[in-house]
Amino acid sequence: MFAVFKPARKVALAAIAAVSSFALIACDPIGGGGGPTINTSKPVPVALLVPRGSGQPGDEVLAQSLENAARMAMADLQGIQIDLKVYSTAGNAQTAAAAATQAVDDGARIILGPLYAEAANAAGVAAAKRNVNVLAFSNNTAIAGGNVFILGATYGNTARRLSSYAARQGNGNILVVSGDDASGQAGRAAIQSAAVTTGATIVGSVSYELSQQGVINSIGTIRDSAASNGATSVFLTATTAGALPLLTQLLPEAGLDPATTQYMGLTRWDIPAQTLAMPGVQGGWFALPDPAKTQQFNSRYAATYGGAPHQIGGLAYDGIAAIGALVGAGKSDALTGAALTQSAGFQGVNGIFRLRPDGTNDRGLAVATIQDKKVVVIDPAPSSFSGAGS
Numbered sequence: 001m002f003a004v005f006k007p008a009r010k011v012a013l014a015a016i017a018a019v020s021s022f023a024l025i026a027c028d029p030i031g032g033g034g035g036p037t038i039n040t041s042k043p044v045p046v047a048l049l050v051p052r053g054s055g056q057p058g059d060e061v062l063a064q065s066l067e068n069a070a071r072m073a074m075a076d077l078q079g080i081q082i083d084l085k086v087y088s089t090a091g092n093a094q095t096a097a098a099a100a101t102q103a104v105d106d107g108a109r110i111i112l113g114p115l116y117a118e119a120a121n122a123a124g125v126a127a128a129k130r131n132v133n134v135l136a137f138s139n140n141t142a143i144a145g146g147n148v149f150i151l152g153a154t155y156g157n158t159a160r161r162l163s164s165y166a167a168r169q170g171n172g173n174i175l176v177v178s179g180d181d182a183s184g185q186a187g188r189a190a191i192q193s194a195a196v197t198t199g200a201t202i203v204g205s206v207s208y209e210l211s212q213q214g215v216i217n218s219i220g221t222i223r224d225s226a227a228s229n230g231a232t233s234v235f236l237t238a239t240t241a242g243a244l245p246l247l248t249q250l251l252p253e254a255g256l257d258p259a260t261t262q263y264m265g266l267t268r269w270d271i272p273a274q275t276l277a278m279p280g281v282q283g284g285w286f287a288l289p290d291p292a293k294t295q296q297f298n299s300r301y302a303a304t305y306g307g308a309p310h311q312i313g314g315l316a317y318d319g320i321a322a323i324g325a326l327v328g329a330g331k332s333d334a335l336t337g338a339a340l341t342q343s344a345g346f347q348g349v350n351g352i353f354r355l356r357p358d359g360t361n362d363r364g365l366a367v368a369t370i371q372d373k374k375v376v377v378i379d380p381a382p383s384s385f386s387g388a389g390s
Contacts, residue, residue, distance in 0.1 A: 034147060035133045035336035036109050043081035044327050044335075047103030047125060048316065049113035054091035057084045062115070063088070065313035066137070068305050069349075070112065071189075073320035081124045081131075093122035100126040100134070100165060107133065110335045112319040115312075117143050124148035132335060135355075136313060136317045140192045141186075144359025149340060151315045154360055155187050155266055156320045158287045159194035159235075162264050165285070165379055166233050167199040170261045173233035176205040177222055185208065187237030187266045203229040208243070215246045222247075233262040240267065240275045248280025258283050261282060276373045287365040289350030290381040297349035318348035322355075329353045343385065 038044055048070050050063035068088055074082050085106060087099040089169070096119035101113055104152060111127055111134045111263055114120050120136035121143040127134050128147045139152025166172050176191050178184040188205060196200045204225045208218035226234060234256065238244040244265065252258055264285035269275055295315070301309040326334040333339055339358070345354030345362070352364040367379035 008117040013018045020343075021050045022183075027290050033138055034131055035172070035333070035338075035340075036131055038327070039334055040327050040330045040332065043083040044323065045083045045085070045107040045109050046108070046320070047065075047100070047108035047111045047113075048084055048086045049096060049103070049111060049119075050086060051091040051098050051115050051119070054089075056091065059091050061159035062313070065310035066113065066115075066192065069301065069313045070307060070316040070320050072301065072304060073317040073324070074262070077324040077330075078322075080328050082320065082324065084087040084320075089119050089133060090255050091116055091119065093118040097122040097126040097376065099123070103127075104130045104132050107131060109122040110135065110323060112323075113137050120148060120150070127271075133340060135322070135336060135340075137319075141360050143262065146359065147337070148165055149337075149355045151318055152312065153363060157362060157363050158266055158365065159190040160198055161287045162235070162266075162363075162367065163191065163194045163200040163254060164198035164287060165367045166264065168260065169262075172198075172200040172234040173203045173232040174200050175226045175229060175234050176237070177204055177218075177234055178205070178232065178237040179210040179245065180207045180208050180214075181210045184237050185257070185381075189236070191235050191266065203231050210242070215243045216250065219247075219250045221252045221253045222251060226256055226261055231261060233264055235264055235266065237266045240271060244269070245275075245280070248278065248284065250273040251278060257340050270368070270375050276370055276375065282373075283369060283371070285367055285369055285378070288368055288375075289363065289369075290366055291377060293376070293381075294350050317352075318346070318353060321348055324345040341368050345385055352384060354385060 035330045037166055048067060051059040053061035070084060074084060078237050084359055089096040089099050097115045100123035111123060111132060113136060114123055115137040117138045117140035120138045124134045124147055126322045133147045136150050137149055138150050139154050141154055176188050178188040192202050206225050207220060208214050210258050236247060238247055260264050260317060268288060269281050269284060269286040275281060297314055298308060300382045341357050345352050354362050356362060366377045366381040368375050368377050377386055
């Protein structure tokens with residue numbers, strides 16, 4: 001599709017392995033306040049569902065990284081005991097549903113995982129029959145709700161962070177530029193929704209066919225739309241493995257000057273690292289987890305296990321950390337939906353996060369730019385959800 005981007009594609013696709021179909025419909029099993037009671041004086045049974053057994057080497061690596069991170073989090077808990085049992089899902093929905101059922105039969109009071117959206121949805125349906133909540137590693141908001149809470153970074157979270165920052169910097173008149181695929185449409189919807197609550201204004205929207213020629217054909221339309229609608233920023237949903245390199249090269253050449261119109265992106269512009277060398281991304285804005293905390297976790301993980309964690313391995317740590325914090329309060333309702341969605345949130349390996357009643361999440365993100373081929377944080381991640389930029 002984008003032949004000129006082949007060197008970046010393999011790495012970038014691995015980084016977004018958790019993204020699945022946006023056509024799923026969230027189950028609506030138990031209410032947001034539901035969930036089992038627990039005895040906090042005894043080890044709390046927790047099930048970890050990982051994509052082991054799929055036959056895909058990448059899934060085996062990811063499964064081990066998730067389990068390692070979970071056990072690392074358990075070791076960090078002070079005086080709180082977790083009885084962790086690990087179940088394989090083979091990366092598919094039917095096995096995930098069976099694993100969730102078995103986990104609850106084995107006494108699990110909460111399920112951590114699985115990863116892929118279809119599997120997480122199926123596990124949620126199975127667990128709902130027994131009033132058990134699921135903290136899935138997915139970032140697909142289509143499956144969130146009822147007893148399913150997603151831990152993965154979402155488009156909505158990033159869109160809120162960047163549009164809020166743009167509005168505060170005087171760049172709040174946003175032109176949305178998105179692909180015509182499901183991911184691009186979901187990204188556009190997230191940006192439009194974010195503008196409602198952040199003080200930004202969507203002044204226009206341009207969609208392009210997800211092909212090299214489709215991007216080329218859209219350049220003039222994007223430039224003219226930005227000019228005629230008074231856009232002060234262009235919000236791109238494109239990925240580094242897809243249209244981003246071409247868009248950030250051709251738009252400035254066509255006259256959409258980054259010096260007067262701010263470029264910003266819904267996806268990470270620092271992955272893979274070679275993206276940082278592209279002229280078109282210099283000065284662009286994107287959001288990322290607290291770099292200092294991320295580096296701290298990566299270093300600790302490497303010291304413990306002898307290698308780097310998978311990019312989303314830290315989600316398992318976050319899940320155990322949240323469970324441990326709630327159990328540590330000594331309340332029997334610690335794992336109900338009402339407790340899980342406490343507004344103060346939790347401290348995770350990449351910074352603060354909280355679960356929302358609709359099953360999605362908020363994560364404290366930093367805003368970064370690229371200067372001289374290096375990532376520079378221009379607005380730090382918040383340390384609490386009472387601060388600006390959360």
